[in-house]
Amino acid sequence: MVHGEFGEVGVLHPGAMGAGVAAQAVAAGASVRWLPQGRGAATRQRAERLGLKPAASVGELAATCDLVLSVCPPAAALSVAEQVAAAGFRGVYVDANAVSPERMADIGEVFEGTGTTLVDGGITGPPPREAGSTRLYLSGEETAVARVSALFDGTLLTPFPLPGPVGRASALKLSFAAYNKISYALAAHACALADGHGVLDDLLDLAAQALPGTPLAGTGRLASAGPRAWRWEPEMREIARASREVGAPAAFAEAAAETFARWEHHKDDETVTGARLVADLREGRAGPDARPAGE
Template sequence: MGSAIARRLVENRARVVTYLEGRSASTVERAKAAGMEPVGLDAIAASRLILSIVPPAEAVAVAKQVAAELRRRGSKTTFMDCNAISPKTMGEVAAIFGSDCGVVLDGSIIGGPPKPGQKGPKLYVSGDAANDSGVLVEHGLQVRRIDGAIGAASALKMCYAGINKGVTGLGTAMLLAAIRSGADAALKRELQESLPDLDAKFVHGIPDMYPKAYRWVAEMEEISEFLGEDDPAALIFKGMAGLYRKMARDREEGGLLADQLGKLNSGS
């Protein structure tokens, strides 16, 4: 997502820099292909607007790294956390920056990475009273500012992802259970007949999920934390995290479950 967003900005005449220290060769390659310039942390801190687009489990560490550099330099900027983190974690990120590092914005991205000829995902932003995100609109991103302080955009992302990735998880779990029980052919036919929209979503969404399952584990845990212990639905997303952990492990171990699901969904 980060490199695709950067590419869209670069294509629209923005200068985009990135910090690649310790990142994998494929990440470095992707960043360069997108037109980003690899720079040191000091040049990141000197940027007009910093976007954090990383796996959710790393959002806090990235915020600490950037805030430390800003304090070392004694400079201020605007930092937008765009990650799928809970409002509470977003509050932690804001607290890391405090009031001496500039402005912190709550961003969240809904939709797939931008592709040529498409409008691309929406970047929702809350806490943006001064329209610091306006520069992103000028450089080709779809931005939707929403009412509410830090936390509102993160909450929106939690709720949307809970539905979107939760539905994919339900389909994965129940199709696998049907395969184990010998009810898979009957279930597939019944879905096609009475829930064709969901069947279509599973046919596309389940294979799309496999390579992302390892990332979705932390995202499901964030949703569970977001809902809170008092909400019985928090347990739903603890289960979803476990399911996606299972699918990530299946992929590492050769993809036996993925193959079974693939055969069922292709009708072979």
């Protein structure tokens, strides 16, 4: 029997993180479906490699699955929920996207009166590849949360149920990201400032001694933000929205979103350098002709 007593599990969509989540559901013994329609070649290859079963439509996925996990860019979270609800889904729906509690309330309205149980999910860490690196926080209806948690018990995606309603997991996820990811934007800004005044090497030497292990300790560390900036930019918008909900300043997140927007053309490019990212900021625009710092 599959942990959590789920039969078919649907994952929308198996990008880098979604594929990692799907892999852990497979490891738990679940039969996992996905929706190939409109997805790119890289996504198809990941799904095939994991042995995911294709669904011909959202309707087929909704009819055959009793658990659907949504793992997509934040801007698409509401649209994906609407598609699943319109298809007549009646199981447990986990929205595991980096959205604000207010956005989760919007998603809750989509499923209101449909017979679907909404669980709020927040993923922290990289795509799960080793024990202890990635957590799945869950909040909402207690029985549904317990079932989803049981599915992933013992996998590389460690479940952490939170007592309380939908919205709590999202709030925790965004609060952590507000510190963790904005720190990359702040480090990039400091490097751009230092580079403009000719003291970048001195700044990196100082940071390596005073702040080891941080994005400021070397442009090699900073570089990891480039391929992910296209996903981080909308996440910053959600953080800004969540900040305004509680009266906290939203300017930090908005500024980080502006920074990450300048790096969006580096999507999934693992070869981009920290110098390249610093140059993008100094040029005041993103583009292939921006000159890397020090070149």
